[in-house]
Amino acid sequence: MSEPTRLAVRKTYKLFIGGAFPRSESGRSYVVHDAKGAFWANASQASRKDARDAVSAARKAFGGWSGRTPYNRGQILYRIAEMLEGRRGQFIEELRTAGAGKAAATAEVDAAIDRWVWYAGWADKLGAVVGSANPVAGPFFNFSTPEPTGVVAVIAPDSPLLGLVSVIAPVIVTGNTCVVVASEPAPLTAITLAEVLATSDLPGGVVNILTGRRAELAPWLAAHMDVNAVDLTGAPADLVPSLEEAAAGNLKRVLRPEGEDWTADPGLGRMTAFVETKTVWHPVGV
């Protein structure tokens, strides 16, 4: 008699809020299919209340995270790269299930790992590159430094790993915290990435990830008065005007890039979009 085939233990994909993995409070989920159209898994379908909880978690984490030394934040982002490298095979597998070829999947995972490394290095350098000592005309010492904006709502693009990493890393490296709405058609990799984040010494609440309907979640986040900025990279084009209008309610900083090439040098733009410049004056005298 032959050995019975072993039945695989499937993973339940849940949300990532405040460092924990809760199901949606709404109890809803939606089916995600693999590239061949077969059932892959149920993703949690987050509600506005989940979004609200995620914003609370991000706000709670902001003081601690922005108060860390840049060196420490850099170490943690680098740790994320290490953890992601350790699960390289798993991510390649997931991207292939979603339809990518082997070479493309491998390249995307490698680029995503290197992207964390790139941003890790910025933690203690951005201030030196975009800050300044200002030669004002008078007996004053005057300097400007970048400071994190606060809680950033991120509507992630459909690039399931590289695009996702490319929008999260620049937001948190400077000390912001975020609520991310994952790609609607490809949400599962985001939750697997959350498992990486959860094991990288990243404090709970710095990154919160929701899966579900963008059209349902994005308006609540764009209008939320305790959210300071919104990244509309992955927002459906027809929603953008109304999201921008909602964001005006508390003058959120809005990033609305077009035609992003995730394989290109990321530049500074995604970091500087979510920092405030603070200028300090101090007299000079005996």
Add this chain to the structure above:
Amino acid sequence: MSTETLTDAPGSNAELRAYLHGLPGVDQVGAEERAARLATRSIKTTAKAAAIDLAISMVDLTTLEGADTPGKVRALCAKAMRPDPEDPSVPKVAAVCVYSDLVDVAVRALDGSGIAVASVATAFPAGRAPLEAKLADTRAAVAAGAAEIDMVIDRGAFLSGDYLKVYEEIAAVKQACGDAHLKVILETGELVTYDNVRRASWLAMRAGADFIKTSTGKVSPAATLPVTLVMLEAVRDFRAATGRRVGVKPAGGIRTAKDAIRYLVLVKETAGDDWLTPRRFRIGASSLLNDLLMQRRKLATGVYSGPDYFTLD
């Protein structure tokens, strides 16, 4: 600063303010760095054994709950006299600290043990009561046999700049204490800055405090190493200025032998060996005692012990 200035009663709030604000400032970063560096001292073997016994002898074993009963206080007193029933070589603690209405229970339970009864007074922990009530509270505790009074300062008055009111209350309570020793609780968690801690320390010492104490234990943060460092510097400097040696008592949040030893290191390297005695240094604590006992047994037996082997009182 001349000795006369420091023993005379201040004439006015303005004078007291000028005096307290004339003290050297405390740089937060530097003070915390110094405390953190001293916390890296490595206290091992014989030094650890001596430190643990010294720490036990400095404990003010404390219960300050609304739910305290005579039974609870008696149990604590039994623990104070013989912390480890299996080992008579363990020193007894310095004092038992209770609310004023339970002083008589503690006095009877500790009779003849040489362990002092300390009582919190003056509307502990908030201190929000008329002066007469605070003095009555103090007198009642002393009359019931308390040898030590732990009073709280009026933090509201201090923070609003009414230093004279704080001074006069301390002086009045000191008088009400008679022969009892007065510990003045600054509640450093509410004073927040180290500059305030230093000023409040000098204010209390000048008003007659025998001890200055960090905290009630009801406010977070309670005792911390840097706060205690600043207070130890104050008693050291006060002695240099007046010749009088005032004690220091960190209280609240000190739960492990490791913590307690760090405080002893601070004492040794800041105020000096003269303060390494229960007469000038106390630790206000409750759960700390069992950890000290547990570490003491580890040193004696060579194996780690567990909480099941020590009494919970």
Add this chain to the structure above:
Amino acid sequence: MSEHIFEYAPAPESASIVDIRPAYGLFINGEWVDGTDGRSFKSVNPATEEVLAEITEAGPADVDRAVTAARTAFETVWGPMPGRERAKYLFRIARLIQERSRELAVLETIDNGKPIRESRDVDLPLVAAHFFYYAGWADKLPYAGFGPDPRPLGVAGQVIPWNFPLLMLAWKIAPALACGNTVVLKPAETTPLTALAFAEICRQAELPPGVVNIVTGAGETGKALVEHPGVDKVAFTGSTEVGKQIARAVAGTRKRLTLELGGKAANVIFDDAPLDQAVEGVINGIFFNQGHVCCAGSRLLVQETIAEELLERLKARMTTLRVGDPLDKNTDVGAVNSAEQLEKIRTLAQIGEAEGATRWSVPCRLPEQGFWFPPTVFTGVAQSHRIAREEIFGPVLSVLTFRTPAEAVEKANNTPYGLSAGIWTEKGSRILWMAQRMRAGVVWANTFNKFDPAAPFGGYKESGFGREGGRHGLEAYLDV
């Protein structure tokens, strides 16, 4: 009430964590090789005078081999490699240092004489942080402000001192590699062991052969390295005297040069200073690393109004310094690095006494073996005294006084050196006023001897030129 005695028992860090080989070769092109002319010297534990290992003395032929290896690695591997990949090598090195930090700290203490508390809590964390920091620059050079495509220089010849052996190695190697250069590094002859351990770390990181080469030896080896025609860049940390020799040697060549040399820093204390922290700052300024610090606060300038009180506090604090076994975790002041340095300190202290300054040393018992000097303060020092002008590079503090801020500035700047300065006052505007006038590359206010890879460090005047650390530190290794 019973009285208990509480004195610290010995708390020695275990030396068994390190594995010192009886003899070391040179690390060239990723391999351990013997020296061509078979010469060697000994590295000694300055706290015990025990011989630690036999070290190869590299001659000109060895230096040539190392430079050639570095050149080949630069041209074939390291120079062409994308910054993104160079970065990952440096991150690996940073992590390996973090992982082996206790071992390296113990090794540093054994070879150098510095207290384990400092090698463990200061040197090693800074070493790892420095590699971590410059790793991050390797793929960001176009953002550093030196143009859109800054190029490396080529082969860097680097000579470092004995006071912070591994830290100075990190300050030299990390930015050089991040910018795409390859290096030949010569550690000091009295402290080569951690550099040789670093060679092993390069192997663990699988760094391509020839990117880092370590040649051991004394002044002659260093001379051969900086004078080698195949070297594009010379970086030196050490004495001003040798720095000048090197500047003469590279004069007329196309070599780039950066120098980090001596100092005679003024630590200025005003009467409104936070006194307890100022005393700590003075202690840390001059007794950190036995005073073997180029930026040590060796001149205390104190306002006359508080001079007496401050000195009293300072002496009281000095008596609590624990001098002795560097491996004891409670030691504050360790051994002087060499017999030669001890002799220099003794000579200058004697000169100080002969010139009429008042000497006070901490009454502490010093070990019989090894090289020791007690923490010492000279009062009544005048600007004209040699102990106020010359770098002692030991635990010796000279105290002078001043009356006004202008006088403090004048005295502080009245020196050929200009590496660092300290200011202590609770008044912010005065800090900035003083800082603007100090002719020094680093000014610490209400703190002292602080280092961070993100902050540039380096001197004015005869303290050298070029900066190490921060964005500015890249300039020394880029063709700009």
